[in-house]
Amino acid sequence: MNIIVTGGAGFIGSNFIFHMLKKYPEYRIICLDKLTYAGSLSTLEPVMDKPNFRFAKADICDREAVNELFEDEHPDIVVNFAAESHVDRSIEDPGVFLQTNIIGTATLMDVCRKYGIKRYHQVSTDEVYGDLPLDRPDLFFTEETPIHTSSPYSSSKAGADLLVMAYHRTYGLPVTISRCSNNYGPYHFPEKLIPLMIANALADKPLPVYGEGLNVRDWLYVEDHCKAIDLIIHKGRVGEVYNIGGHNEMRNIDIVKLICKELGKPESLITHVTDRKGHDMRYAIDPTKIHNELGWLPETKFADGIKKTIKWYLENQKWWKDIINGEYQNYYDKMYGNR
Numbered sequence: 001m002n003i004i005v006t007g008g009a010g011f012i013g014s015n016f017i018f019h020m021l022k023k024y025p026e027y028r029i030i031c032l033d034k035l036t037y038a039g040s041l042s043t044l045e046p047v048m049d050k051p052n053f054r055f056a057k058a059d060i061c062d063r064e065a066v067n068e069l070f071e072d073e074h075p076d077i078v079v080n081f082a083a084e085s086h087v088d089r090s091i092e093d094p095g096v097f098l099q100t101n102i103i104g105t106a107t108l109m110d111v112c113r114k115y116g117i118k119r120y121h122q123v124s125t126d127e128v129y130g131d132l133p134l135d136r137p138d139l140f141f142t143e144e145t146p147i148h149t150s151s152p153y154s155s156s157k158a159g160a161d162l163l164v165m166a167y168h169r170t171y172g173l174p175v176t177i178s179r180c181s182n183n184y185g186p187y188h189f190p191e192k193l194i195p196l197m198i199a200n201a202l203a204d205k206p207l208p209v210y211g212e213g214l215n216v217r218d219w220l221y222v223e224d225h226c227k228a229i230d231l232i233i234h235k236g237r238v239g240e241v242y243n244i245g246g247h248n249e250m251r252n253i254d255i256v257k258l259i260c261k262e263l264g265k266p267e268s269l270i271t272h273v274t275d276r277k278g279h280d281m282r283y284a285i286d287p288t289k290i291h292n293e294l295g296w297l298p299e300t301k302f303a304d305g306i307k308k309t310i311k312w313y314l315e316n317q318k319w320w321k322d323i324i325n326g327e328y329q330n331y332y333d334k335m336y337g338n339r
Contacts, residue, residue: 007082009039060104060239080162090153092150131280185222211275220246223298245285
């Protein structure tokens with residue numbers, strides 16, 4: 001089995017590659033990644049020398065490069081993690097999100113059609129559903145929840161999802177889509193909430209929290225997400241959407257306080273900054289469908305997963321310090337410096 005994993009030098013993609021190489025040593029895994037600011041070859045260092053792994057630097061929007069890779073590898077499955085994914089950046093520069101997330105997805109599917117792929121899997125997000133009110137804890141996103149986006153990021157992901165389903169209906173492309181809740185774990189780029197708070201707390205820097213920090217997210221340990229995608233690409237029904245949720249709802253402010261406690265840092269480091277434009281209040285996924293059809297359930301409780309994550313960041317400080325010392329620092333100063 002040959003599997004192309006796009007965006008495999010990023011957070012979830014790299015964890016998926018590690019999972020697949022460990023579970024299926026007979027598979028060949030090919031990582032296609034543009035290596036934007038959020039992708040790092042150092043992340044893939046543990047597997048770069050494996051004989052059944054190949055790294056190819058390319059943009060999923062580059063039709064010629066994608067064609068060449070397919071011609072070389074003749075993949076059976078494509079799993080598309082490649083995406084611009086940070087809401088704040090999408091508010092600053094929507095265009096790059098439309099290009100990568102929509103045009104890039106279309107390019108991949110065109111080449112998949114040409115080479116007769118057995119399965120194209122689109123990794124999406126629960127953000128395509130919009131948000132839920134804080135005073136209705138009984139409400140959850142299901143696969144039938146209408147798309148109702150809030151940001152250029154979520155709109156670009158929703159557009160890609162619609163395109164994937166259109167390619168299935170029009171061309172018969174064998175597709176599946178997964179929509180997951182917020183992931184956390186090793187190799188998470190330090191612009192996102194949990195790794196940013198860990199890194200700042202360790203440096204005794206301010207911990208910037210949007211508004212009052214009352215926004216609720218459903219947190220999923222990245223390894224559990226990878227296991228779900230593994231099940232979907234092998235056993236999921238073609239043409240279906242599967243929601244992947246952690247049943248771990250937490251307020252942002254409570255996560256930040258928990259990180260302070262775990263690291264022995266004072267809550268006085270917490271700094272409330274001007275809220276994000278159009279900030280969604282609550283995300284919560286109902287994963288009943290994937291549980292009933294494929295037997296998947298999240299295995300990692302948040303209390304355990306956050307400890308494992310903090311431990312990883314403590315033991316791998318060179319990885320994230322190298323990132324923070326680069327281009328990201330300019331972006332961080334721009335986003336939080338005057339708020």
